[in-house]
Amino acid sequence: MSETKSSVPHKIIGVAIIKNDLGQILIDRRRLEGAMGGLWEFPGGKVEPNETVSECIKREIQEELGIEIEVGKHLLTIDHTYTHIRVTLTVHECRHLSGIPQPIECDEVRWVNVGELETFTFPEANLQIIEVLRKG
Ligand SMILES: Nc1nc2c([nH]c(=O)n2[C@H]2C[C@H](O)[C@@H](COP(=O)(O)OP(=O)(O)OP(=O)(O)O)O2)c(=O)[nH]1
Numbered sequence: 001m002s003e004t005k006s007s008v009p010h011k012i013i014g015v016a017i018i019k020n021d022l023g024q025i026l027i028d029r030r031r032l033e034g035a036m037g038g039l040w041e042f043p044g045g046k047v048e049p050n051e052t053v054s055e056c057i058k059r060e061i062q063e064e065l066g067i068e069i070e071v072g073k074h075l076l077t078i079d080h081t082y083t084h085i086r087v088t089l090t091v092h093e094c095r096h097l098s099g100i101p102q103p104i105e106c107d108e109v110r111w112v113n114v115g116e117l118e119t120f121t122f123p124e125a126n127l128q129i130i131e132v133l134r135k136g
């Protein structure tokens with residue numbers, strides 16, 4: 001008998017590729033304590049019950065960074081299984097509207113050029129996102 005079902009929890013994550021007027025992208029560094037601590041990521045978080053992915057992204061970005069964004073079109077979806085969790089990253093392009101990003105729920109935030117992304121350490125699942133952005 002083959003074992004095909006994974007027993008780790010599965011979460012749907014809304015992920016924002018937020019661009020400013022200079023074409024830079026906003027990244028944040030996850031808190032040192034906790035899962036994937038210290039790694040850089042694109043802002044976002046878990047989709048709550050009765051919430052669309054777009055609603056989730058807008059809410060998470062307001063909660064985590066204190067800024068207003070416009071959630072734009074879907075860019076890609078990545079399904080990835082880590083040792084303790086399986087995530088489905090639903091990635092949307094977003095536009096920065098107002099506010100200066102604050103590291104409210106993370107250690108650091110930065111605007112970076114697409115070409116600089118490879119110099120930061122991201123979770124494994126992000127390699128595909130960065131590849132798409134570099135080609136974009
Ligand atoms: N936001 C975000 N999460 C990512 C990225 N890449 C990646 O593997 N993840 C994973 C890390 C986590 O397992 C999961 C995001 O969950 P999270 O715990 O940060 O969710 P959250 O913001 O709702 O946080 P919390 O309220 O549960 O603390 O997705 C990414 O680029 N951005």
Ligand SMILES: [Mg+2]
Pocket residue numbers: 043044045046060064
């Ligand atoms: Mg988050």
